[in-house]
Amino acid sequence: MSLDELLIEHPSSTFIGIAQGESMQDVGIFDGDMIVVDRYETARHGDVIVANFNGEFVCKILDMHRRLLLSSNQKFQPVTIHDHDDFSIEGVVTRSIRCHRRSPLLVVK
Template sequence: MSACVIPLSQPMPIADLPPAFRLRVVSAAGAGFPSPAQDWEETAIDLVALLRLDRAASFVFRVSGQSMIDAGIYDDDVVVVDRDATPVSGRIVIAVVDGGFVIRQLVWRDGKPVLEARNARMRYDAVIADESVEVWGVVRASVRNLQG
């Protein structure tokens, strides 16, 4: 197992975060052509509610490594993980492999659950999710700092 192994430490639930995580939304930002009729809008966004971080089963991990870039998850991204979500084929999961957390896609191959990396430019061994592997939670969202 190489790259993207996060040392196993005690994850902490974030349900007890203070309610001060609020941003002001100025307006919708069109991804096409801007509308001259767009009104000035000011609405509060509660990041805890938006990312559903107020649940006891929600956790946050910082990604380390390049193994999931073809899935749109990059080094230093933050992912929101649900412990109570059902891990099904095709979902991105956090698993405990060889004593550390890894982020991988869960897929079924020949009737067996397999954890696969998503980086075509590098080689990562697939891991059969057997009794020695714990699928710890399902990734629900990711956050990226574009200023890098």
């Protein structure tokens, strides 16, 4: 079995990103982790998503009922999505992968 078969359900609509920061650590996504993001999946309330929010990529929990982007870490305040914001969901985070020895290919500069 390959990792692609295990981790990726929709290969043509999936990308891998590198998480930065501490805002999602309480759902198990830590700084430097790889996140598998599926563009095919429709985001639902409570999903962890990657979004473009006013020109920045963010990884947050989607609160569709209150139009909020939530961090799992209580140190970070919820962010309201206003009508004037430039907001688009890039995909649903379906997996996260932690590397215990960093690859030089994954170093974010």
